Amino acid sequence: MTEPRSLSSASLVGLVAKREISARIRDKNFIISSVVILLLLLGSLALQVALDSGTEESRIGLVGDVPGLEQALQTQGEALEVDVSVVDLSDEVAATAAIEAEDVDSALVVRDGEYELLVQESASGSLEAIVQGAVTQLSVAEQLAEAGISDLDVPEVPVTALDPDADQDSQRVVAAIIGAGLLYGLLILFGQFIAQGVVEEKSSRVVELLLATMKPWQLLAGKILGLGVLGLAQIVVIAVVGVAGAIAFDVVDIPGDLIGTAVSVVLWFVLAYAFYAAIFAVAASLVSRQEDLGTVLMPTTLVLVAAFVVGIQASANPDGTLARVTSLVPGLSPLVMPVRQAAGEVAAWEVALAVVLMLAAIALIVRLGGRIYAGALLRTGGKLKMREALAAERA
Amino acid sequence: MLEFDGLHKSFGDNRVLDGVTFSVTPGSMFGFCGSNGAGKTTSMRIAMGLVRPDAGEVRWRGRPLDQAVRRRIGYMPEERGLYPKMKVGEQVAYFARLHGLGSAAAAKAADEWVERLGLSARRGDAVEKLSLGNQQRVQLAAALVSRPEVLILDEPFSGLDPIGVDSLAEALLGQAREGVPVVFSSHQLDLVERLCDSVGILARGRMVATGTVDELRHRETGRLLRVVVPEAAPRWADGLPGVRVVSERAGDTVLELADDADDQAVLAAALRTGRVSHFGWQQPTLVELFRGAVAAPTAEEVAA
Numbered sequence: 185m186t187e188p189r190s191l192s193s194a195s196l197v198g199l200v201a202k203r204e205i206s207a208r209i210r211d212k213n214f215i216i217s218s219v220v221i222l223l224l225l226l227g228s229l230a231l232q233v234a235l236d237s238g239t240e241e242s243r244i245g246l247v248g249d250v251p252g253l254e255q256a257l258q259t260q261g262e263a264l265e266v267d268v269s270v271v272d273l274s275d276e277v278a279a280t281a282a283i284e285a286e287d288v289d290s291a292l293v294v295r296d297g298e299y300e301l302l303v304q305e306s307a308s309g310s311l312e313a314i315v316q317g318a319v320t321q322l323s324v325a326e327q328l329a330e331a332g333i334s335d336l337d338v339p340e341v342p343v344t345a346l347d348p349d350a351d352q353d354s355q356r357v358v359a360a361i362i363g364a365g366l367l368y369g370l371l372i373l374f375g376q377f378i379a380q381g382v383v384e385e386k387s388s389r390v391v392e393l394l395l396a397t398m399k400p401w402q403l404l405a406g407k408i409l410g411l412g413v414l415g416l417a418q419i420v421v422i423a424v425v426g427v428a429g430a431i432a433f434d435v436v437d438i439p440g441d442l443i444g445t446a447v448s449v450v451l452w453f454v455l456a457y458a459f460y461a462a463i464f465a466v467a468a469s470l471v472s473r474q475e476d477l478g479t480v481l482m483p484t485t486l487v488l489v490a491a492f493v494v495g496i497q498a499s500a501n502p503d504g505t506l507a508r509v510t511s512l513v514p515g516l517s518p519l520v521m522p523v524r525q526a527a528g529e530v531a532a533w534e535v536a537l538a539v540v541l542m543l544a545a546i547a548l549i550v551r552l553g554g555r556i557y558a559g560a561l562l563r564t565g566g567k568l569k570m571r572e573a574l575a576a577e578r579a
Numbered sequence: 580m581l582e583f584d585g586l587h588k589s590f591g592d593n594r595v596l597d598g599v600t601f602s603v604t605p606g607s608m609f610g611f612c613g614s615n616g617a618g619k620t621t622s623m624r625i626a627m628g629l630v631r632p633d634a635g636e637v638r639w640r641g642r643p644l645d646q647a648v649r650r651r652i653g654y655m656p657e658e659r660g661l662y663p664k665m666k667v668g669e670q671v672a673y674f675a676r677l678h679g680l681g682s683a684a685a686a687k688a689a690d691e692w693v694e695r696l697g698l699s700a701r702r703g704d705a706v707e708k709l710s711l712g713n714q715q716r717v718q719l720a721a722a723l724v725s726r727p728e729v730l731i732l733d734e735p736f737s738g739l740d741p742i743g744v745d746s747l748a749e750a751l752l753g754q755a756r757e758g759v760p761v762v763f764s765s766h767q768l769d770l771v772e773r774l775c776d777s778v779g780i781l782a783r784g785r786m787v788a789t790g791t792v793d794e795l796r797h798r799e800t801g802r803l804l805r806v807v808v809p810e811a812a813p814r815w816a817d818g819l820p821g822v823r824v825v826s827e828r829a830g831d832t833v834l835e836l837a838d839d840a841d842d843q844a845v846l847a848a849a850l851r852t853g854r855v856s857h858f859g860w861q862q863p864t865l866v867e868l869f870r871g872a873v874a875a876p877t878a879e880e881v882a883a
Contacts, residue, residue: 190647191679199676207665389660393721396627396654397677399646562629 196398200406201413208377208414217373218418221366225426228362233433242266242311245273245282245302248294252325256318257292263317266310276302290315356441357499359430360526363449364495364519366422370453371460371488374415378461379468379477381407382557386472391561400558408461412454419453441526448522455542456518459549460484466553469560470568480567487515495519502528512538514545580604581729581760585635586625588618588784595621596632597784603760603777608751610771611764612865613781614873619764620657622781623733627654639729650678653727657734657764659718663707668693670706671720678725685724692720696750712743719747723754730754732763736770748774772865782873795868803861804834804842810853819848833861 191199208214244257254270261268271288273279279291283304290311291302301307301315328334385391385403394403423446431439467480494516498507502524511520511530517538524530559576560568568576581603588596596618603609613619624630626637628649636643644652662670668689675685693702696716701709706717715738722730730751736744744767752774755761765771771778772792780788780795788795808815809830816824816832821840825833836842849855863871 190650191677196677199673203673207662384662384664388663389656389658390662391660392624392629392656392658393654393660393674394677395629396652396656397646397650397674 193399193402196402197406197409200398200403201410204381204407204410205414208411214377214414221369221418221422222425225422226429229426229429229433229435232430232435241269242290242314243269243271243288244311244315245271245279245288245291246294247273247275247279247291250294250322252322253292253294253318256321257314260314260317260321264310264314266314268314355436355438356445356526357523359436359442359445360449360523361496361499362426363423363445364492364523366419367449367453367456367519367522368488368492368495370415370419371456372485374411374457375460375464375481375484375488377411378407379464379481380474381411382465382468383471383474383477386469386561387474395561400561401554404462404465404554404557407465408458412457412461415457416450416454419450423447423450445522445526448525452518452522455539455546456515458546459515459518459542460488462546462549462553466549466557466560469557470570470573476567488519491516491519495523498523499527502530508534512541514542517542580638580640581762582638583622583626583635584638586622586632586637587634588621588625588630588632595784596625596635599635599781599784599786601779601786601789603762605760606755606758607776608755608761608763608774610775610778611762611781612766612768612771612778612869613764617781617873618784619781620733623654623657623731623762623764626731627652651725651728653722653725653730653732655718655722655732655735659714661706661714661717661721664705666703666705667698667709667717668702671717671724674721675724678727680725688724688726689720692724696720696746711738712740715739715743715747719750723750728759730759730761730763732761734765735763736765736767744770768865768869778865780869780872787872788868792865792868795865796863802836802838803863804836804845805857805859805861806832806834806845806849806855807857808832808849808852808855811849812852815852816845816848819845 242261246254246257257270258268271282273282273288273291276293279288279293279302282288283291283302286304289303290307292315293300293302299315299319301312303311307315385394391403427439427442427446430436430442436442463484464481467484468477470480471477491510494506494510498504498511498520501507507520507524510516511524512534521530521535521538525535556570556573560573563573563576583599583601586596586599588594599618599622601609611619611622621630625632625635626644628644628646638644639648639652642648665673671693672685672689675688676682680688690702693699696719698713698716698720701713706714709717719735722732732751735747735751739747748770751761751763775792777789777791778795779786803825806816807830811830811832813827814824816822816827816834819834819840821837822845823835823837825835827833834845836845846855846858849858
């Protein structure tokens with residue numbers, strides 16, 4: 185057996201972080217929440233694909249040779265956003281068989297200028313409209329030709345878009361809102377994990393044994409770091425799957441912008457996580473039972489909810505005073521700034537200022553919160569006031 | 580030498596420790612006794628760096644304890660603490676690592692201790708699934724796994740059944756034999772008397788008595804003589820020079836002799852009453868010593 189050696193702060197923090205990770209990845213709640221988030225993401229992508237590629241398909245069998253009918257059917261289909269494919273069939277018997285075998289959805293039988301549409305059960309509105317439209321078009325053209333009228337002059341209507349980028353803008357905003365929602369969800373989730381972990385150590389009194397080997401800040405740092413690595417891994421996986429999925433399914437027109445938004449959400453997650461994890465841990469250290477956790481976490485949770493709401497608001501009005509101010513306020517900025525960045529123009533100095541303010545706030549919280557945490561850890565029973573915890577730390 | 584030197588501590592107006600001083604030599608066991616709230620736990624927590632003393636320090640080999648030295652101390656807190664959902668083997672290995680063992684060494688040491696304490700079958704179970712007695716064993720394994728140079732155990736025997744007490748006592752004696760100074764607190768004074776080389780009795784934040792049990796017997800009580808004379812008339816010992824009757828019931832008499840009193844004169848007087856079925860110096864139990872020490876403020880305390 186090797187002799188025990190002295191441990192550096194870094195290796196202690198690393199040990200704590202590793203324990204947090206290995207304890208958490210075996211935790212059912214964590215696994216379930218991760219799977220649910222990924223499924224939600226994939227589900228919403230699939231939904232998007234379904235809605236987007238909303239072009240119906242219709243296979244129409246054609247019995248009888250009418251010049252121009254096939255083309256007329258396809259033109260009508262285009263107008264009604266239905267993908268029409270026409271299959272030539274020899275006779276009515278073949279048509280019936282094809283419908284029953286579901287080779288075609290319907291069959292148009294032309295016999296001596298009489299038209300009949302065969303379907304399995306009933307013809308959908310669009311199918312009827314396509315067939316009726318095509319037949320009408322053909323017969324009108326035919327009758328006009330018979331009347332000696334040809335070369336009709338039909339004026340074309342040109343389309344002018346007032347805001348050609350609006351579609352792309354809205355895609356970016358949607359991505360940013362999804363990102364903010366994701367941030368909000370993950371922050372609440374990992375905040376809860378941290379808080380539960382702190383209370384578990386307090387209520388099981390294992391903290392006394394831990395503090396006999398390390399300083400409170402090392403324990404706090406290890407916990408935040410360990411869960412932070414997991415949280416970061418989760419949001420990166422989500423971002424990669426989301427972006428890759430969106431690009432692969434062709435949901436977005438501008439992959440570059442989407443990637444940019446995703447990267448900015450991930451970076452803001454790092455800052456927001458450090459901020460909220462520290463607050464949640466310190467708040468949790470004030471109580472000794474899981475049951476009391478709700479009350480101490482409530483104020484911070486409300487701040488997060490407010491940040492999320494303001495973030496959504498910012499997508500509609502990215503340059504309003506509310507959005508501009510809140511995108512700089514530490515704690516709110518991570519959920520507002522990425523939305524503003526996606527929805528409108530944000531000066532570089534604004535982003536820089538928001539980051540600096542956030543870093544300063546994190547430093548302050550870790551410093552002050554670390555002292556509250558240290559003072560509160562060994563005080564069990566009841567709920568502690570912050571002032572009492574600070575006093576205990578000095579004692 | 581493990582030295583507790585002049586520890587003072589107040590929580591607000593409540594003076595918990597008022598100059599606690601004692602030392603434990605390597606390889607010896609020190610029993611720490613005192614009523615509830617006497618300051619035992621606070622003293623131990625100061626040693627472990629969990630409470631900051633107002634004055635005084637704890638030294639090991641002449642060096643004040645710091646985090647590096649504390650990592651070489653095995654500690655069992657009064658409030659038992661383990662991660663309830665963590666597996667036994669992993670938990671013990673984790674504490675070994677926190678005490679500075681490398682990853683492979685920690686796993687090996689954890690296996691050894693889990694086996695030594697009879698927990699091999701439960702190695703893969705979460706701690707919360709174990710009985711209290713077995714949880715206590717895991718706690719001990721966590722304290723011993725890093726081969727500590729010093730053991731500080733707060734009420735290690737509380738909550739154990741007699742067999743558990745014996746196996747824990749065996750483990751601690753084994754540690755002491757290997758040269759580890761062991762400090763433990765306990766309310767089970769018979770156990771302290773049986774196991775400990777020296778004893779400290781703490782009352783109202785002060786050490787009111789320290790030393791070996793024998794030393795305490797001589798220092799803390801006068802000389803008590805028990806004489807059983809079944810046929811004697813009541814008050815047979817009254818009037819013997821230098822002798823005070825402490826108690827007398829049907830000839831079973833306890834006498835306190837002044838330093839210059841002659842025990843042979845007492846024996847002669849007893850023989851005059853008839854048959855003497857018992858004559859011997861009374862060995863006060865630690866319980867009696869404890870009651871005496873804790874009950875009355877010492878002269879020093881009164882002066883202070």
